[in-house]
Amino acid sequence: MAGQGLPLHVATLLTGLLECLGFAGLLFGWPSLVFVFKNEDYFKDLCGQDAGPIGNATGQADCKAQDERFSLIFTLGSFMNNFMTFPSGYIFDRFKTTVARLIAIFFYTTATLIIAFTSAGSAVLLFLAMPMLTIGGILFLITNLQIGNLFGQHRSTIITLYNGAFDSSSAVFLIIKLLYEKGISLRASFIFLSVCSTWHVARTFLLMPRGHIPYPLPPNYSYGLCSWNGTTKEEKETAEHKNRELQSKEVLSAKEETPGKGQKQEPRSFWSYALSRRFAWHLVWLSVIQLWHYLFIGTLNSLLTNMAGGDMARVSTYTNAFAFTQFGVLCAPWNGLLMDRLKQKYQKEARKTGSSTLAVALCSTVPSLALTSLLCLGFALCASVPVLPLQYLTFVLQVISRSFLYGSNAAFLTIAFPSEHFGKLFGLVMALSAVVSLLQFPIFTLIKGPLQNDPFYVNVMFMLAILLTFIHPFLVHRECHTWKETPSAIA
Secondary structure (H helix, E strand, O other), rough: OOOOOOHHHHHHHHHHHHHHHHHHHHHHHHHHHHHHHOOOOOOOHOOOOOOOOOOOOOOOOOOHHHHHHHHHHHHHHHHHHHHOHHHHHHHHHHHHHHHHHHHHHHHHHHHHHHHHHOOOOHHHHHHHHHHHHHHHHHHHHHHHHHHHHHHHHHHHHHHHHHHHHHHHOHHHHHHHHHHHHHHOHHHHHHHHHHHOOHHHHHHHOOOOOOOOOOOOOOOOOOOHHHHHHHHHHHHHHHHHHHHHHHHHHHHHHHHOOOOOOOOOOOOOHHHHHHOOOHHHHHHHHHHHHHHHHHOOOOOOOHHHHHHOOOOHHHHHHHHHHHOOOOOHHOOHHHHHHHHHHHHHHHHHHHHHHHOOOOHHHHHHHHHHHHHHHHHHHHHHHHHHHOOHHHHHHHHHHHHHHHHHHHHHHHHHHHHHHHHHHHHHHHHHHHHHHHHHOOOOOHHHHHOOOOOOOOOOOHHHHHHHHHHOOOHHHHHHHHHHHHHHHOHOOOO
């Protein structure tokens, strides 16, 4: 890392962290915003005449239609949050950083302006605004993840940190809620967020590359402010040099992983991996745990209202507590640290036993996968107990589980499948899990309708489904042992 480039790298890192922390993953703060929307009588016209006033602290009649409408908006937003990962990644790969960020700014600014100028009479516009907000946020995250390439050996730590910051940006809606309770209007808060787009534009041209940040970083690499003094030819030459270097490293690593001397391992197609048992169980693992997280966040306001007996002062207190715990930026790096330590431990054992390094890397993912399932099971158990004070523990387990979930997902796909298929497999697993996440709305309707606001049977069903996710780390563990005993079985 060049000495004169260090201040620019640090500025890019910190402003990127602020961008992800303050603007990218706003969707996860949905419960705080729902509280404000209800006080502003959004979708109140769907409620019957027997529905009590929203601000009545002594009790509030349950409004099924209003809750269903908010749940449907969150369902669409969370679906777009995952499903758009694949096309957003394509836009970033095809059109590079500047174009991707300008598209992100357009979606983000349009969404915040729509929310700023909506009212109870035009609440239906939230169906347009929230998906646009999530698309802008995903593009912000994707364009910022490459900043890890600037820091060499700390690359994985910084990527994990950015994912944690993305989760933690849910606190922004908490701040909007607290300001609303102090007399600052919803319109004023979202106009301020819209004005912040000027900062995003300035950062795009002053602190971000026009193309991609290569890895490993070539000598004398320049971007942002520094790139205006350089030539595009030099940048292209360094990028080509980097690509050749990476390709040579991949060839060498492939030779090291060849099972047996003189044997040739034929390359497998993308679909052979996408239709494999390993990928299928990983999809089940991710989809079940993610669906439970989305259902919990999307229905939290209704859940707390029922547990608090309609006492909106208590609902507000617990909504604030939930938002305060959503600092995944503090939890996310621990998962990466766990996997790195385990990988180092298994590598030492591999040198002694002569085991495959690929098998060693895969083995290091097993504890992380199992721990994520265990955390989610504890989170589901606590959420199923209708005791309000216990929900503080539920909130803590929820944010730790979610932080582990996405870190483990990316790490497993990186390790368990060839690098040339990572982007497609990552996009595919996120898109398919997004389709599964659409089930949260019919499940919410089931709870509100036939189950008469009693989520007991749904919770039991989810706990059984979460138990099934332990099959994934078990199969990976068994596969690791097979590899150690018969290296030729590596796929």
